[in-house]
Amino acid sequence: MSASGNVLIKNVLVYGEGEPTDLLLGDNQILEIGADLTASADTEVIDGSGQILLPGFVDLHTHLREPGREDTETVDTGSAAAALGGYTAVFAMANTDPVADTAVITDHVWRRGQDVGLVDVHPVGAVTVGLEGKQLAEMATMAAGAGRVRMFSDDGHCVADPLVMRRALEYSSSLGVLIAQHAEEPRLTVGSVAHEGPTAARLGLTGWPRAAEESIVARDALLARDAGARVHICHTSTAGSVDLVKWARGQGIAITAEVTPHHLLLDDSRLETYDAVNKVNPPLREASDVAALRTGLAEGIIDCVATDHAPHAEQDKCCEFSQARPGMLGLETALSIVVETMVRPGLLDWRGVARVMSERPAEIVGLDDQGRPIEVGEAANLVLVDPEVEWTVHGPDLASVADNTPYEAMTLPAKVTATVLRGRITARDGKVRPLGGER
Ligand SMILES: NC(=O)N[C@@H](CC(=O)O)C(=O)O
Ligand SMILES: [Zn+2]
Numbered sequence: 001m002s003a004s005g006n007v008l009i010k011n012v013l014v015y016g017e018g019e020p021t022d023l024l025l026g027d028n029q030i031l032e033i034g035a036d037l038t039a040s041a042d043t044e045v046i047d048g049s050g051q052i053l054l055p056g057f058v059d060l061h062t063h064l065r066e067p068g069r070e071d072t073e074t075v076d077t078g079s080a081a082a083a084l085g086g087y088t089a090v091f092a093m094a095n096t097d098p099v100a101d102t103a104v105i106t107d108h109v110w111r112r113g114q115d116v117g118l119v120d121v122h123p124v125g126a127v128t129v130g131l132e133g134k135q136l137a138e139m140a141t142m143a144a145g146a147g148r149v150r151m152f153s154d155d156g157h158c159v160a161d162p163l164v165m166r167r168a169l170e171y172s173s174s175l176g177v178l179i180a181q182h183a184e185e186p187r188l189t190v191g192s193v194a195h196e197g198p199t200a201a202r203l204g205l206t207g208w209p210r211a212a213e214e215s216i217v218a219r220d221a222l223l224a225r226d227a228g229a230r231v232h233i234c235h236t237s238t239a240g241s242v243d244l245v246k247w248a249r250g251q252g253i254a255i256t257a258e259v260t261p262h263h264l265l266l267d268d269s270r271l272e273t274y275d276a277v278n279k280v281n282p283p284l285r286e287a288s289d290v291a292a293l294r295t296g297l298a299e300g301i302i303d304c305v306a307t308d309h310a311p312h313a314e315q316d317k318c319c320e321f322s323q324a325r326p327g328m329l330g331l332e333t334a335l336s337i338v339v340e341t342m343v344r345p346g347l348l349d350w351r352g353v354a355r356v357m358s359e360r361p362a363e364i365v366g367l368d369d370q371g372r373p374i375e376v377g378e379a380a381n382l383v384l385v386d387p388e389v390e391w392t393v394h395g396p397d398l399a400s401v402a403d404n405t406p407y408e409a410m411t412l413p414a415k416v417t418a419t420v421l422r423g424r425i426t427a428r429d430g431k432v433r434p435l436g437g438e439r
């Protein structure tokens with residue numbers, strides 16, 4: 001059989017299952033799936049032998065730093081990192097400068113993403129004006145704008161005042177949008193820089209107790225219950241939070257949760273060197289938390305993986321631990337960390353990777369063309385993965401402006417070899433193809 005299409009992927013294992021097959025992709029859609037498909041002259045052919053095809057990844061938690069800190073990341077460079085990491089949609093957090101608390105900013109971020117054309121950059125709107133936790137932002141105008149904001153978060157800050165959070169949940173539920181909470185009771189983390197436990201005590205670092213996260217997870221579950229609203233927990237980091245999410249779901253509360261790749265791999269033993277590349281919010285916890293997060297993700301208690309990709313300038317990282325900014329890069333390494341922590345130990349198969357990195361996040365925010373089954377007629381948002389290749393991380397080689405990867409010099413499994421957004425190749429063999437031409 002032959003038909004004209006833009007891209008033909010040959011001999012690929014769809015979801016890593018069954019027999020290798022071919023896929024022909026047209027503008028937007030998957031046109032054909034079957035054996036021995038042939039291409040017309042202008043079709044780009046990708047040899048998918050030994051590779052796995054998954055729906056394009058969706059990141060509910062990215063910091064792109066535009067506007068305001070373009071010295072660390074821009075929509076341009078962050079989109080490149082996303083495409084190279086296998087993402088076809090990312091949600092850019094609102095803690096920019098100025099804060100994304102009006103439609104002027106959220107629409108701008110959306111349009112910038114579309115102009116670059118590497119990944120759909122969905123703006124996250126702030127819950128409160130200036131992320132100050134006092135006055136609700138105009139969520140309705142942001143939701144109605146070109147950026148069609150569907151997720152709101154004060155991430156970087158907790159919506160700590162319970163009355164403000166209650167009103168935000170009520171408002172969000174009437175608008176049909178999602179509130180994502182950075183769960184950190186600020187009164188319990190004054191001056192905190194590291195997980196409260198034996199390591200921080202020995203190193204003389206001020207502790208960030210698990211209860212600061214867990215008390216907000218429990219509180220917000222109850223507030224969501226009473227408001228009849230949905231609530232999403234950002235960067236879940238403790239075993240206790242996993243238990244609380246499980247409990248709340250059992251009560252019929254509409255709560256969802258994400259975990260970051262770094263909380264699936266790293267623990268606070270990394271802090272021994274006082275290298276602030278390991279400083280992140282919430283902090284790296286203990287090995288027992290890491291184990292509980294992995295099990296929680298495998299069992300579906302934690303819905304998805306979100307990167308919390310947080311670029312920072314060298315001067316904000318290469319300084320005294322207590323002074324350094326929290327956060328780490330994550331977009332280009334996420335798949336490899338998920339393979340290392342979940343696939344290799346047998347906790348997830350490739351179907352499971354599709355679920356936690358694409359299908360569930362798309363469902364949580366209600367994207368109807370992402371995280372879809374790989375079938376004829378569906379949007380061609382896809383990622384091709386080589387599961388056998390290993391690669392060594394080197395910060396300056398990553399597409400981000402900033403270099404703050406905690407995985408420097410680590411050799412990791414699996415690599416994205418191609419990413420396809422609506423039938424167009426956005427990344428292939430480590431190079432991106434933005435709309436304005438290759439750079
Ligand atoms: N995760 C972090 O440590 N930092 C994030 C903010 C956040 O996600 O809370 C940042 O914006 O740098
Ligand atoms: Zn946060």
Ligand SMILES: [Zn+2]
Pocket residue numbers: 061063093155156308310
């Ligand atoms: Zn964040």
